[in-house]
Amino acid sequence: MARYGKFEGCSNYIALIGTKSKDLDERVGYYGEHLVLKAQELGLNTCWVALTHGKSQAVINKGETEAILIALGYGKTKGNPRRSKKAEEVSNIQDDSPEWFKKGVEAALLAPTAINQQKFFIELGGNKVKIKKGLVGPELNVDLGIIKCHFELGAGKENFEWAE
Numbered sequence: 001m002a003r004y005g006k007f008e009g010c011s012n013y014i015a016l017i018g019t020k021s022k023d024l025d026e027r028v029g030y031y032g033e034h035l036v037l038k039a040q041e042l043g044l045n046t047c048w049v050a051l052t053h054g055k056s057q058a059v060i061n062k063g064e065t066e067a068i069l070i071a072l073g074y075g076k077t078k079g080n081p082r083r084s085k086k087a088e089e090v091s092n093i094q095d096d097s098p099e100w101f102k103k104g105v106e107a108a109l110l111a112p113t114a115i116n117q118q119k120f121f122i123e124l125g126g127n128k129v130k131i132k133k134g135l136v137g138p139e140l141n142v143d144l145g146i147i148k149c150h151f152e153l154g155a156g157k158e159n160f161e162w163a164e
């Protein structure tokens with residue numbers, strides 16, 4: 001892991017591998033972020049790594065592809081504050097939006113995205129929520145899955161339905 005990116009002394013990682021399919025990246029983002037949050041909860045630190053890693057040791061069978069890696073270990077720090085977009089920039093939030101929606105958007109803004117791009121838009125109509133991904137940028141489908149994970153955990157699954 002150490003060779004290309006900002007990573008030092010990192011030898012453990014989770015390789016997210018699956019059968020090639022159109023929605024693999026989104027599913028990898030959604031379930032991978034659950035692993036990330038569990039690891040962080042256990043006192044470990046993590047970082048999604050799409051590009052800046054060396055060759056992975058994972059076994060990739062025929063018909064499968066390695067979507068992305070998650071670096072895993074004890075960080076020198078627990079992370080640093082970063083810039084974030086505002087709720088109004090990434091959703092149709094209003095003063096009178098339901099509390100669960102506000103919490104979902106807040107949780108989505110805490111989610112990691114590739115190069116901190118935060119290119120998504122969360123729309124509430126009735127009790128249905130739709131998340132649109134950005135048009136141009138790296139790893140937008142993985143980001144989308146990660147955002148869905150965070151929104152769901154922040155908002156509470158019982159409060160809304162996904163549109164479509």
Ligand SMILES: Cc1cc2nc3c(=O)[nH]c(=O)nc-3n(C[C@H](O)[C@H](O)[C@H](O)COP(=O)(O)O)c2cc1C
Binds near residue numbers: 079111
């Ligand atoms: C899908 C995805 C891919 C990423 N790929 C890389 C990468 O290749 N190299 C890297 O150093 N960081 C990578 N990151 C980490 C992001 O740059 C980082 O999560 C983002 O800047 C937000 O910072 P935070 O995680 O500290 O909140 C990636 C993050 C995501 C979500």
